[in-house]
Structures are given as structure tokens and as C-alpha cells.
Amino acid sequence: MDYSPILISIRTAAASMLVTFFLGIACARLVAGLRSPRWKMILDGILTLPLVLPPTVMGFFLLYLLGVKRPLGRFFLDYFGVKIAFSWGATVIAAVVIAFPLMYRAARGAFEQVDENLIFAARTLGISERKIFWKIMMPLALPGVAAGGILAFARGLGEFGATAMIAGNIAGKTRTLPLAVYSAVAAGDMESAYQYVVVIVAVSFVVVVGMNWLAMREQKGKRR
Amino acid sequence: MSLEVSIKKKLGSFSLEVDFSTDSGTMGILGASGCGKSMTLKCIAGIETPDEGRILMNHRVLYDSKAKKNLPPQQRQIGYLFQNYALFPHMTVAENIACGQRTKGESILPLLEKLQLEGLENRYPAQLSGGQQQRVALARMLASQPQALLLDEPFSALDAYLKEQLQLELLTLLEEWGKDTLLVTHSREEAYRLCQRLLILEQGRPLAMGETAKIFQNPVRIQAARLTGCRNFSRLQRMEDGTLQAVDWANLKIFPPASPPDWATHVGVRSHSFQATPISQGICFPVQPLQRLESPFEEILVFASGESGEVLWWEVPKKDFQGVPEFLWVDPRELLFLRE
Numbered sequence: 001m002d003y004s005p006i007l008i009s010i011r012t013a014a015a016s017m018l019v020t021f022f023l024g025i026a027c028a029r030l031v032a033g034l035r036s037p038r039w040k041m042i043l044d045g046i047l048t049l050p051l052v053l054p055p056t057v058m059g060f061f062l063l064y065l066l067g068v069k070r071p072l073g074r075f076f077l078d079y080f081g082v083k084i085a086f087s088w089g090a091t092v093i094a095a096v097v098i099a100f101p102l103m104y105r106a107a108r109g110a111f112e113q114v115d116e117n118l119i120f121a122a123r124t125l126g127i128s129e130r131k132i133f134w135k136i137m138m139p140l141a142l143p144g145v146a147a148g149g150i151l152a153f154a155r156g157l158g159e160f161g162a163t164a165m166i167a168g169n170i171a172g173k174t175r176t177l178p179l180a181v182y183s184a185v186a187a188g189d190m191e192s193a194y195q196y197v198v199v200i201v202a203v204s205f206v207v208v209v210g211m212n213w214l215a216m217r218e219q220k221g222k223r224r
Numbered sequence: 225m226s227l228e229v230s231i232k233k234k235l236g237s238f239s240l241e242v243d244f245s246t247d248s249g250t251m252g253i254l255g256a257s258g259c260g261k262s263m264t265l266k267c268i269a270g271i272e273t274p275d276e277g278r279i280l281m282n283h284r285v286l287y288d289s290k291a292k293k294n295l296p297p298q299q300r301q302i303g304y305l306f307q308n309y310a311l312f313p314h315m316t317v318a319e320n321i322a323c324g325q326r327t328k329g330e331s332i333l334p335l336l337e338k339l340q341l342e343g344l345e346n347r348y349p350a351q352l353s354g355g356q357q358q359r360v361a362l363a364r365m366l367a368s369q370p371q372a373l374l375l376d377e378p379f380s381a382l383d384a385y386l387k388e389q390l391q392l393e394l395l396t397l398l399e400e401w402g403k404d405t406l407l408v409t410h411s412r413e414e415a416y417r418l419c420q421r422l423l424i425l426e427q428g429r430p431l432a433m434g435e436t437a438k439i440f441q442n443p444v445r446i447q448a449a450r451l452t453g454c455r456n457f458s459r460l461q462r463m464e465d466g467t468l469q470a471v472d473w474a475n476l477k478i479f480p481p482a483s484p485p486d487w488a489t490h491v492g493v494r495s496h497s498f499q500a501t502p503i504s505q506g507i508c509f510p511v512q513p514l515q516r517l518e519s520p521f522e523e524i525l526v527f528a529s530g531e532s533g534e535v536l537w538w539e540v541p542k543k544d545f546q547g548v549p550e551f552l553w554v555d556p557r558e559l560l561f562l563r564e
Contacts, residue, residue, distance in 0.1 A: 117310040118310050118312060120310070121306055122323075123270070123297035124271070124297045124300070124302060124303065125324040126299075127323065128298065140314060
């Protein structure tokens with residue numbers, strides 16, 4: 001069995017989780033803080049879109065933006081000498097785009113569940129907005145935010161459609177576990193496909209159970 | 225030390241329009257839920273923004289719609305005690321109090337001592353009783369060195385038993401502290417016990433403002449009388465012979481003997497003002513009992529005033545209750561003369 005898809009997948013999922021985590025928190029904070037309900041609705045719609053669109057459509061958009069002959073792709077190639085499409089980086093970009101809504105929605109839900117009176121109280125006590133976010137909002141929203149991060153990791157691990165479009169299926173370079181399963185089955189190599197499936201199911205299961213364990217511990221903490 | 229507030233804000237179906245100032249001591253805002261009293265506090269604290277108007281504290285402008293000035297809550301130095309106390313659940317008592325400190329690093333021991341919180345420093349809010357939570361919230365607020373205090377229904381989350389104990393404690397604390405306090409409540413007892421001055425709000429508009437005792441004595445407006453606990457009302461009608469009758473109390477003659485002011489359109493009697501009597505004399509109601517409510521120390525009798533009359537409420541301490549009397553008499557001086 002070729003182990004490279006496992007390594008590539010783990011690296012991709014980890015890198016994309018890192019990016020998604022902070023991007024998701026930033027966007028959640030932005031949207032949760034918006035005053036106009038209309039803008040909130042519209043922005044939320046745009047940020048959630050990758051969750052409901054077929055991943056191939058998101059891949060199509062990415063290709064459209066970052067393809068070598070497209071303006072943005074050409075810009076990176078000409079000025080930084082970086083070819084984004086069909087590189088390992090592209091697998092990360094695809095996973096970030098697809099997993100982002102999970103992180104963003106989890107974080108937003110967690111922030112909005114923090115009793116707003118706590119925020120108001122903190123303001124009247126003279127605590128700065130920055131400190132309110134890090135000392136009050138974040139610790140109270142952490143379980144939800146962490147759950148979002150874990151979900152984002154699992155989703156990044158399973159990303160197929162957008163990855164295939166923008167990163168391709170280059171063995172040892174952009175072939176992640178889901179793509180390896182697809183390629184193995186296409187080549188009639190059921191033995192390898194079976195092994196990859198076992199790995200991906202095992203990792204995903206551990207991650208989801210880990211998340212539940214976190215949630216359970218949090219519940220117990222509340223009954224202190 | 226004073227707050228000057230003059231603001232307007234649209235609130236759903238009505239608009240809040242208040243205009244008042246405080247001068248030392250505690251001022252109460254009394255009103256039913258949703259009358260705009262909490263919103264008034266939030267506007268003063270800077271949590272909400274009024275549509276227009278001005279808010280000044282000790283002549284410092286906190287908000288002025290004309291000058292486009294709106295200080296953030298952080299710079300207003302106004303303490304706000306929330307109904308549910310809004311303690312930070314992930315911080316200990318000590319951390320909660322330190323969080324509010326304006327001068328960082330100062331010892332919180334004097335505050336702990338003052339509010340009888342010694343020994344609880346390392347507890348989390350969820351491990352405290354309601355009364356202790358309130359004291360922590362007060363300590364946290366005082367640590368931020370506010371120039372005025374806003375208390376939003378401070379006792380609504382507490383058991384009846386604790387309530388009175390804490391009212392006494394708060395009264396002492398506020399007297400010692402000696403700065404302006406604004407207390408919002410829907411309880412007339414709280415308003416009467418804790419506030420020297422009172423503003424009564426209904427649907428965002430002030431109904432009455434002034435010394436608490438005077439407002440309870442002479443509420444002037446029917447709605448204000450109702451909020452101060454008066455239950456029995458009747459319209460007044462001037463008859464051809466110059467007398468005044470209470471239309472809803474089976475045309476009971478009010479003038480003479482009482483002499484209501486010219487503007488009075490209604491008359492009210494507090495349910496505690498009635499006195500039992502066997503003979504009809506002066507302002508007297510024949511009693512036809514309808515229902516009886518018994519509490520541990522009080523007897524409440526609901527009765528009809530004559531054939532077509534409205535229902536009236538009589539409340540009497542149990543020890544003074546000797547069965548249903550034939551008549552109930554009211555001292556004319558205890559009648560409330562009101563208008564709408």
C-alpha cells in the first residue's frame with residue numbers, strides 16, 4: 001500500500017483546520033457584531049454557501065479564480081512564481097473553502113449563545129472590547145468553537161470534489177485519501193481501496209468521538 | 225452629583241420619552257414590565273443608544289444627539305447591576321471583582337469585607353446563593369469606581385425571605401456610598417422602601433414624578449394610583465343639585481362630605497382604607513361579599529358595592545378581622561382624587 005495519501009491527507013486537513021479556525025472565528029465575530037439584520041443575513045448567506053453547493057461547483061469557482069490562465073492565478077505565477085492550481089497548496093485551499101462554513105457557523109452559534117448581558121456588564125465595568133473578546137467571549141464560547149475546529153478537520157480530511165477540480169489527482173503530490181479510494185476503485189485495486197477506507201473511517205470516528213467527549217466534559221463542568 | 229436625562233427612543237409600538245434629573249440619594253423608576261424603564265437605564269449606561277436627546281452626569285456630557293456625542297459605556301463610569309447579576313461564570317469571585325477594577329492591582333480585600341464575601345474568593349458564581357451573587361455583582365461594580373449606580377430589578381431573582389434582608393443591606397450600602405442611584409422596579413414595596421424620589425412610567429411616558437411618599441399619598445393620575453397599589457376606582461359625576469356621585473359605586477355620594485378638587489374625574493380608595501362599621505354614616509359601602517382570600521396574616525374580601533356596582537377589594541390584618549361587617553366606612557381624607 002502507498003502511504004503517501006495518508007500523509008498528504010493528514011497534512012492537508014491539519015493545515016486547512018489551522019487556517020479555517022482563525023478565519024472562521026474572525027468571520028463569526030464580524031457577522032455576530034453586525035448591527036443591520038439585512039447585512040447579517042446576506043453575509044451569512046455568502047459565507048454558508050460552500051456548505052450547500054456541490055463541492056465540484058466550489059472547485060469550479062476556485063479553478064476559475066486560480067487557474068494558470070486566470071487573472072489571480074497568473075498574478076501569483078508572474079509575481080511570486082507560485083503555481084497554485086494542481087499543487088499541494090491547492091488541496092489546502094479546497095479543504096479550507098469547503099470546511100469553512102462548518103467552523104464559521106459553529107463559532108458564530110457559540111458566540112451568540114454567550115449571554116449578551118455579560119458583554120454589556122463588562123463594558124460598563126470599563127473593560128476594553130479587545131479584552132472582552134479574549135477574556136470573556138472566547139473562554140465562554142470555547143467548547144463550541146473547538147467543536148467547530150474538529151468538524152472542520154474531519155471535513156477537510158474527507159474533501160473530494162473541490163480538491164479533484166483545483167488540485168487534481170497527482171499521486172504523491174495531491175492525491176489525498178478520498179482521491180486514492182476513487183483511483184484505486186477505478187483501477188480495480190479493491191485491496192488498496194479497502195485499506196484506505198479503513199484508515200479514513202477510523203480517523204474520522206476517533207475525531208467525532210473526541211468531539212463528543214469534549215462536549216460531555218463541558219456539560220460536567222457546568223454542574224460544578 | 226447628578227444625572228440629567230432627556231431622551232427619546234422608539235420602542236416597538238410606543239416611544240420612550242423621559243426627562244428627569246436626580247439629585248443625590250436613590251431615585252426609583254416604577255412601571256409595569258415593558259414600559260421602557262430598563263431601556264432608560266440601558267441608554268444611560270450606553271448599552272443602548274437613544275434616538276435623540278441628552279444625557280449628562282455631573283455636567284459631563286455622556287450623550288448628545290445634537291452634538292453627535294456618544295461616549296462608549298467604558299468611558300461613562302456608570303455602574304450597572306443586572307437583573308441576573310451577569311457574573312462571569314468562568315471566573316472566581318476574586319477574578320470577577322478584579323476584572324472590574326479601575327485601579328489594577330489594588331487589594332480587593334476591603335471590598336470582600338464590606339460585602340461579607342470573605343472566604344468565598346475562590347468560588348465560582350454557580351456555587352453561590354442568589355444573595356451572595358448579588359453581593360459579588362455589587363462588589364465588582366464598586367471596584368470599577370462608578371460615579372452613579374443603576375440597579376435593574378435587583379431583587380426579582382431572589383426568594384421572598386432573602387429579599388427583605390438584602391433590601392436592608394442595600395439600603396445601608398447605598399447610604400454609605402452616597403452617590404446617585406437609579407433603581408428600576410415593578411414592585412411598589414421596593415420603590416417605597418428604597419427610593420426617596422420616584423418616577424412612574426407607563427408606555428414610555430412619565431405619569432408622575434416627585435417624592436415617593438407624596439406620590440403614594442396623592443398619585444393624581446389613575447394609572448399612577450394603580451401602580452402604587454390602589455385597586456378600587458370609580459368615575460365621578462356632578463349632579464344637578466351640585467353634589468358629586470361615584471357612578472361605579474352605586475351612585476355613592478362623595479361630595480359632600482369630601483371636597484374633591486375641580487379637575488378630579490375619578491375617585492379611588494385603597495383596599496386598606498376601609499373600616500368596618502355596623503351603621504351607615506358618611507362615605508359608606510354596603511357589603512355583599514363575593515369572594516374571600518386568606519393569607520397568613522391578612523384577610524382579603526372582594527365585595528360588590530350595591531346592585532349595579534363595581535367589585536371592591538378590602539384588605540385587613542387578620543387580627544382586626546371580625547367577620548364580614550354590614551358596612552365599610554372610608555375616612556374622606558383617605559379618598560384619592562384622580563384624573564386620567
